[in-house]
Amino acid sequence: xxxxxxxxxxxxxxxxxSELRDVEVQKDMLRFRRNLERIGEIMAYEMSxxxxxxxxxxxxxxxxxxxxxxxxxxVLATIFRAGIPFHKGFLDYFDHAQNAFVSAYRKYREKENFxxxxxxxxxxxIEGKTLVIADPMLAxxxxxxxxxxxxxxxxxxxxxxxxxxxxxxKAIDYIKETFPADKTTVWVGAIDEVIxxxxxxxxGLGDAGDLAYGIKE
Amino acid sequence: xxxxxxxxxxxxxxxxxSELRDVEVQKDMLRFRRNLERIGEIMAYEMSxxxxxxxxxxxxxxxxxxxxxxxxxxVLATIFRAGIPFHKGFLDYFDHAQNAFVSAYRKYREKENFxxxxxxxxxxxIEGKTLVIADPMLAxxxxxxxxxxxxxxxxxxxxxxxxxxxxxxKAIDYIKETFPADKTTVWVGAIDEVIxxxxxxxxGLGDAGDLAYGIKE
Amino acid sequence: xxxxxxxxxxxxxxxxxSELRDVEVQKDMLRFRRNLERIGEIMAYEMSxxxxxxxxxxxxxxxxxxxxxxxxxxVLATIFRAGIPFHKGFLDYFDHAQNAFVSAYRKYREKENFxxxxxxxxxxxIEGKTLVIADPMLAxxxxxxxxxxxxxxxxxxxxxxxxxxxxxxKAIDYIKETFPADKTTVWVGAIDEVIxxxxxxxxGLGDAGDLAYGIKE
Amino acid sequence: xxxxxxxxxxxxxxxxxSELRDVEVQKDMLRFRRNLERIGEIMAYEMSxxxxxxxxxxxxxxxxxxxxxxxxxxVLATIFRAGIPFHKGFLDYFDHAQNAFVSAYRKYREKENFxxxxxxxxxxxIEGKTLVIADPMLAxxxxxxxxxxxxxxxxxxxxxxxxxxxxxxKAIDYIKETFPADKTTVWVGAIDEVIxxxxxxxxGLGDAGDLAYGIKE
Numbered sequence: 001x002x003x004x005x006x007x008x009x010x011x012x013x014x015x016x017x018s019e020l021r022d023v024e025v026q027k028d029m030l031r032f033r034r035n036l037e038r039i040g041e042i043m044a045y046e047m048s049x050x051x052x053x054x055x056x057x058x059x060x061x062x063x064x065x066x067x068x069x070x071x072x073x074x075v076l077a078t079i080f081r082a083g084i085p086f087h088k089g090f091l092d093y094f095d096h097a098q099n100a101f102v103s104a105y106r107k108y109r110e111k112e113n114f115x116x117x118x119x120x121x122x123x124x125x126i127e128g129k130t131l132v133i134a135d136p137m138l139a140x141x142x143x144x145x146x147x148x149x150x151x152x153x154x155x156x157x158x159x160x161x162x163x164x165x166x167x168x169x170k171a172i173d174y175i176k177e178t179f180p181a182d183k184t185t186v187w188v189g190a191i192d193e194v195i196x197x198x199x200x201x202x203x204g205l206g207d208a209g210d211l212a213y214g215i216k217e
Numbered sequence: 218x219x220x221x222x223x224x225x226x227x228x229x230x231x232x233x234x235s236e237l238r239d240v241e242v243q244k245d246m247l248r249f250r251r252n253l254e255r256i257g258e259i260m261a262y263e264m265s266x267x268x269x270x271x272x273x274x275x276x277x278x279x280x281x282x283x284x285x286x287x288x289x290x291x292v293l294a295t296i297f298r299a300g301i302p303f304h305k306g307f308l309d310y311f312d313h314a315q316n317a318f319v320s321a322y323r324k325y326r327e328k329e330n331f332x333x334x335x336x337x338x339x340x341x342x343i344e345g346k347t348l349v350i351a352d353p354m355l356a357x358x359x360x361x362x363x364x365x366x367x368x369x370x371x372x373x374x375x376x377x378x379x380x381x382x383x384x385x386x387k388a389i390d391y392i393k394e395t396f397p398a399d400k401t402t403v404w405v406g407a408i409d410e411v412i413x414x415x416x417x418x419x420x421g422l423g424d425a426g427d428l429a430y431g432i433k434e
Numbered sequence: 435x436x437x438x439x440x441x442x443x444x445x446x447x448x449x450x451x452s453e454l455r456d457v458e459v460q461k462d463m464l465r466f467r468r469n470l471e472r473i474g475e476i477m478a479y480e481m482s483x484x485x486x487x488x489x490x491x492x493x494x495x496x497x498x499x500x501x502x503x504x505x506x507x508x509v510l511a512t513i514f515r516a517g518i519p520f521h522k523g524f525l526d527y528f529d530h531a532q533n534a535f536v537s538a539y540r541k542y543r544e545k546e547n548f549x550x551x552x553x554x555x556x557x558x559x560i561e562g563k564t565l566v567i568a569d570p571m572l573a574x575x576x577x578x579x580x581x582x583x584x585x586x587x588x589x590x591x592x593x594x595x596x597x598x599x600x601x602x603x604k605a606i607d608y609i610k611e612t613f614p615a616d617k618t619t620v621w622v623g624a625i626d627e628v629i630x631x632x633x634x635x636x637x638g639l640g641d642a643g644d645l646a647y648g649i650k651e
Numbered sequence: 652x653x654x655x656x657x658x659x660x661x662x663x664x665x666x667x668x669s670e671l672r673d674v675e676v677q678k679d680m681l682r683f684r685r686n687l688e689r690i691g692e693i694m695a696y697e698m699s700x701x702x703x704x705x706x707x708x709x710x711x712x713x714x715x716x717x718x719x720x721x722x723x724x725x726v727l728a729t730i731f732r733a734g735i736p737f738h739k740g741f742l743d744y745f746d747h748a749q750n751a752f753v754s755a756y757r758k759y760r761e762k763e764n765f766x767x768x769x770x771x772x773x774x775x776x777i778e779g780k781t782l783v784i785a786d787p788m789l790a791x792x793x794x795x796x797x798x799x800x801x802x803x804x805x806x807x808x809x810x811x812x813x814x815x816x817x818x819x820x821k822a823i824d825y826i827k828e829t830f831p832a833d834k835t836t837v838w839v840g841a842i843d844e845v846i847x848x849x850x851x852x853x854x855g856l857g858d859a860g861d862l863a864y865g866i867k868e
Binding site: 009010011012015017018021022024026038041042044045048049051053056058059060061062063064065067068069070092093094192194196201202203204205206 | 660661662663664665666668669672673674675677689692693695696699700702704707709710711712713714715716718719720721743744745843845847851852853854855856857
């Protein structure tokens with residue numbers, strides 16, 4: 001399994017990450033959502049370098065140009081609700097893609113102990129397609145895994161791209177254990193070492209859903 | 218209950234509506250989603266004219282200006298999945314707002330007979346706030362009503378704005394029956410007369426969710 | 435000549451105006467430019483209500499819908515460089531429009547005494563078309579007038595919409611004197627009473643070009 | 652001098668290039684401008700990988716994170732009018748950058764013989780800064796060179812990034828001759844071999860300014 005960590009090579013992603021994490025800057029919800037979108041766009045672009053293309057003769061106003069067009073069928077999946085602005089970034093770039101939405105939540109039994117329930121799924125067939133699953137925070141990796149399992153009811157993808165803004169080390173290990181190694185690529189903005197008793201990534205950035213959309217009751 | 222129908226006064230909304238409805242133009246998903254966003258933005262702006270403002274002294278680089286800032290707490294609710302681009306338009310304009318997401322679907326028992334199930338809800342308290350519920354298509358109005366009922370578990374809003382791109386006449390009548398007349402305003406891009414056996418609005422535009430995000434399996 | 439002043443009816447424009455004017459909030463260039471764009475979008479929409487439309491039968495996936503499409507040829511003109519984000523807002527909404535760009539600057543002879551030079555023009559024919567000239571700040575109105583005169587070399591427009599975020603009272607009077615009263619409409623976010631010795635609007639918001647793009651040498 | 656040609660590695664840039672070039676697809680001005688913006692965004696991101704960063708301790712809601720922020724002062728320059736949407740892409744990503752605008756045009760003396768005139772310049776000091784000059788089409792490279800010379804009146808940049816969507820082979824050679832080899836990087840979406848008698852790139856895409864903004868008179 002290939003793990004691509006954007007923190008290893010500084011870029012504008014680093015700039016956006018520092019704004020997303022900053023307890024003052026993140027109060028600007030417009031900028032917070034925009035930074036999630038921009039990281040989604042950039043990950044979409046980096047993923048696109050690993051995809052296959054077909055040669056096409058394109059008629060310009062002056063002559064014929066040899067061009068290359070995306071030859072993979074891409075399905076952009078995300079997990080409600082925090083994933084929406086991040087997914088928007090992927091869709092801004094893969095504007096012809098199909099899309100899938102899944103919802104899952106943590107149901108706490110006690111402080112350190114929770115289950116994840118899948119509530120909602122809207123997905124095309126993913127059989128033989130390139131599946132991107134975008135979720136900004138990978139705390140334990142269990143929501144990602146359950147969403148992936150739910151999506152498997154729609155077919156067997158040719159390749160899986162797991163995309164996240166911040167993942168814990170533990171979540172990365174969990175993805176390695178639970179996703180098919182030969183056809184999964186993981187893309188993360190940063191890997192944080194700690195996950196606390198409430199399953200929050202530390203230092204992380206807080207709750208991405210609350211920061212993007214406001215606190216839930 | 219006040220019904221504001223944008224079709225009564227031609228504007229750019231009419232232009233975007235004609236593009237959304239056109240069976241050829243709507244194939245461009247980028248433009249389709251963008252048109253839903255733009256109508257959301259414009260409805261947000263028109264709604265904002267009915268809201269209350271507070272006077273604020275703002276320090277400019279040169280002097281003090283008397284300004285007016287929005288004095289209502291706005292919660293932007295939408296219904297998954299078709300509502301996401303439409304909701305994005307509202308959020309582009311009310312960028313400081315809180316947000317609520319609800320999912321509901323039609324479960325057909327037979328051809329003309331279906332129930333609506335609420336699967337997912339993420340919402341702040343809406344007590345005493347201005348609630349906007351945005352859903353692009355109001356076919357029967359039953360999804361809108363059920364979503365509203367689900368949101369009432371989060372408090373009693375001071376005002377409700379129901380926003381839709383196309384509503385059937387039947388749905389408008391249903392909203393009139395089921396929402397509180399004294400504090401509900403309905404905003405629609407157009408009202409179409411017919412609703413067919415499959416509960417599609419005719420002439421309508423087809424399935425807004427499929428056109429924005431691709432066909433579901 | 436019709437003068438439409440958005441300050442007379444509070445709306446989201448008031449909210450954006452208060453952010454544009456605020457000496458702290460305006461330091462966020464992303465938000466500053468976005469607010470200019472949003473006011474441009476809203477003015478485009480309000481203008482569109484005054485335009486003419488043609489009835490068109492549009493084929494939907496289900497039937498034929500009577501729709502209305504914009505029947506005027508719109509040319510969106512702006513003045514470099516401060517006008518670019520404001521113009522972007524108009525173009526986001528009138529996405530099929532033609533565009534014109536003019537540059538003009540103030541050449542000071544002494545403190546209170548300056549000329550305006552037109553340096554650059556790129557414009558289609560405006561003969562018989564609807565001309566929008568967007569410039570965020572109307573201090574004296576002389577740049578607007580000179581730009582208009584420059585554009586007249588490209589034909590005689592059917593109607594002129596002068597759009598501005600903040601105008602001084604003096605500039606409004608100047609536009610009234612120098613534009614054809616029977617076919618000009620002026621759209622402003624606010625009218626400020628004072629213009630100082632440096633021809634800055636007070637309280638105004640400072641220099642829109644510097645705030646959007648950084649200080650010029 | 653380093654030449655980075657995005658055509659050598661297929662990516663979403665290839666997809667956008669094929670849409671920009673296509674004589675049918677390019678008629679959608681909204682998509683045409685959006686594709687210029689997206690290529691600008693992606694080039695901004697790739698450039699950012701070559702820049703320097705400073706380590707910053709950022710306080711998150713939960714702890715302190717080591718982050719990296721851009722340590723170069725970036726000036727985004729463009730050439731009117733065709734450069735505006737391409738520049739918008741760079742500014743969408745380098746949202747804190749300063750900006751410079753230059754205008755230049757070709758004044759034909761006879762069919763194959765023209766001069767380039769600089770009409771307009773608005774620029775901060777570029778002394779010791781990272782200068783990006785973005786112009787979508789590099790036909791001969793002479794506009795780019797003249798714009799660069801005009802900008803040198805504002806100081807001596809530490810590094811120059813020349814960015815273009817399509818360049819002719821001839822223009823690339825001209826940039827190599829006229830820009831400082833030790834501190835210039837050229838970024839292009841494609842290099843086309845031919846430049847015709849009217850100084851159009853073949854196959855190219857036509858006139859980027861006309862396609863983005865409409866034909867000039």
